[in-house]
Amino acid sequence: MVDWHVIEFGIPKLSSLTDEQLEGLYVERDGRWSSAIKAAMRRFGTEKLDLDENWASRSPDWDCPGCGRRKPDLLRLSSAGVLLARLDIHHDHLTDHFKSILHAKLGPQWRAVIPPDTAHLEKLGSRLVARFEPSTVCLDCNGADGAVKAKLQEIPRSFSFRPSEIRRFVTARPNAEHQIDVEVARAIFAEARLDFDRRLGLVETLAVMTLVGEMTLEPGNQPSMLAGNPMGMYRHLHNWFLRECPEQHTMVSKDVEAFEARSVSRDGVATAERKKPRAVSRPTEAEIAVYDGGGAFDLWQAAPSDWRCPACGRDRRDILRRSNNRKRLWAGKLVRHTEYIITDSVPDDEDAEFAVNAFIDRHELHLICLDCSTIMAGVKSRWPDISASDALFQFSDMRAIATATPNQAHKVDWVAAEEHARASLPLAELTKTYWKHHNEAVGCRAVYRSLLTKCGGNKQRAWIRLSSYYAAEFAGLEEPEGWLDFLLSEADRIGIDDPFRLPASVA
Ligand SMILES: [Zn+2]
Ligand SMILES: [Zn+2]
Structure with missing residues (x-):
């Protein structure tokens, strides 16, 4: 007999809180909703605010280690009349x-x-x-x-x-x-x-x-500091929560994301966009050869030399833009993108009566350019109700709503972008079922592999232990073995490795 901890507790729905209630609950955070920021906007006579996540996540009594000023003394207007609440x-x-x-x-x-x-x-x-x-x-x-x-x-x-x-x-x-x-x-x-x-x-x-290869270090087998120990108890608890309350987990995560979006304000960014365009310049081959990846060096290295953005078709040279930063001549980087491959009907005709109209067959990992990857962020900052959703863009959406030109920002048709974002919500729903299935398959493979090691590579014994591991869950199934077989073959089919991750290095 197993004794259980039965836990029931509440977390406030942040989206239902007024600005004053938020301020009472999160005294250590700051944001567009804080009374200090609202008072400052009145005092400076502006409606425009540029408040970043650095500012939002430092407490209201934070002081600068350089000049020693506190937050209220750091606020000032930009030349465009935007109240700056930013930290570097x-x-x-x-x-x-x-x-x-x-x-x-x-x-x-x-x-x-x-x-x-x-x-x-x-x-x-x-x-x-x-x-x-x-x-x-x-x-x-x-x-x-x-x-x-x-x-x-x-x-x-x-x-x-x-x-x-x-x-x-x-x-x-x-x-x-x-x-x-x-x-x-x-x-x-x-x-x-x-x-x-x-x-x-x-x-x-x-x-x-x-x-010259001196002073080498033989790598150890300790879990990465960044990823956390996959066998650790904290991870164990978190996974338990995910398995028992997947919907609550999604709801809480979305609520927290929406809270972060509600804290920051990017009016300054919009002002910068309205500046008159400068002459377009292009990086030389030599500049591309020494480019540092713009903050995503690993991805810049991992992409093949003939890489082109699968969405806008531009190559490495095209996606770099002259930067405003005097010390960094060029800006631009590669970003991971998950593309879903949709199938319209179940390929096996025998089961035609169970056919569904569309489902996600598998996913692919690609590298796209920063301009393509930030269109969704632009949509979300313009339409707050979309910001709390799981809207997503596929390559075809990006192509339909953005016009790409070498070495320039995309021209985005925001009206079309909003339509595409809203139209993607049913697909976003499908991704949930897909990832649940994916994680189940990959989880099963991980258990099988670990049992295989424990059984010294004896497949038969590992298989028996795998079946008993899942016995409780599959109690009602007629052919639990067939189901496990299916999960393992699904893990091989859709549980793909990240092709852009370089060999692990010391964290
Ligand atoms: Zn300072
Ligand atoms: Zn692109």
């Missing part, structure tokens, strides 16, 4: 230097061609030489670091000021950009120079060691 993550550019050496020597595929078991040197070495850990700072402090480096040519690209150093060369005022004392910044750099050069030297030494 400031990182030491020295931590990118290791990568750029390997990149320069071996090309963009360096991760795949460095000697075996040396990948950890880049990861750990880059962190080792950093002068400071990444820090959330205010826009003005991050901007001050860039502004000083633009003025002082003697400062190398890989140097960044620590937040505590930024504090020394800026004069902070409430609700205004910093005044910068360039001479103080120059003196700070001069002070830091010797130490910085030693760190550079260390990176170069480590890079040489990597290239």
Whole structure:
């Protein structure tokens, strides 16, 4: 006899809460709904707000480690009259230097061609030489670091000021950009120079060691820190919850997502879109060869050399756009996309009476360009009711609603995009059944594989143990064996690996 914990508890429906109730419940969060932000919009006389997730997820009494200002003093109007409530993550550019050496020597595929078991040197070495850990700072402090480096040519690209150093060369005022004392910044750099050069030297030494395959590290078998231990008890509890309450899980997740969307505001982005278009420029072959993937380096490397976006048809060169960031000439990246392959009827005619009109036969994983992948985000920010839904775009939708031009943003027909997003809701429903089936099949395969190992590869014994593992669940089935067989063959058919994941490296 097994004793059970029977648990019943409530989670507030965030979508039903007023702004005031949200504020009472989430004192540690911030957002478009907070009384401080509403008061500031009245005080600055604007209706437009640019509030990002960094701001929303830092508490209302957060203060900047650079200038020391608190949130109310950080707010100011942009030149376009948008109230800026944004925070940046400031990182030491020295931590990118290791990568750029390997990149320069071996090309963009360096991760795949460095000697075996040396990948950890880049990861750990880059962190080792950093002068400071990444820090959330205010826009003005991050901007001050860039502004000083633009003025002082003697400062190398890989140097960044620590937040505590930024504090020394800026004069902070409430609700205004910093005044910068360039001479103080120059003196700070001069002070830091010797130490910085030693760190550079260390990176170069480590890079040489990597290239010649020294100081290798044999990988261990510990579960990845990022993914969590698949056998761990936390995962076990979470999986139990997912299995027992799949609908509640979906409802709660959607409610939380909608809450995040309700916290941020992107009026500034729309303003930026209205700027007059600049002359279109194209990256050279050499620039493409050294491109860092725009924040998705692994995917940029994983894509075949003749990659084209399956939705808009543009190639690597076409999808890059001139960026506003002085230090990053180009912007653009590859993004994972799941495409569902729909079948109109059950292929086996014998079962014609059970035929359904359309169902998802399988899925495929593709890499698409950032412009294609962000159309849905654009739809969701325009139509709040769609934002809480599972609307999805397939390649045919993206082609129908966006006009693609090399090195430019897509021209999106937003009216058509809204229609396509709404029309996708029945398909979104089908994906739920599909993923349930997929997960069941893949789960069954995982159990079978682990039993096979335990049985020393003896298939017959593993099969018997698999049947008894599922005995309780299949008690009512006439042919439980046939069902398991079916699940395993389904796992082989639809339980595909991610083709764009590079061999695991040390987390
Ligand atoms: Zn600051
Ligand atoms: Zn595309």
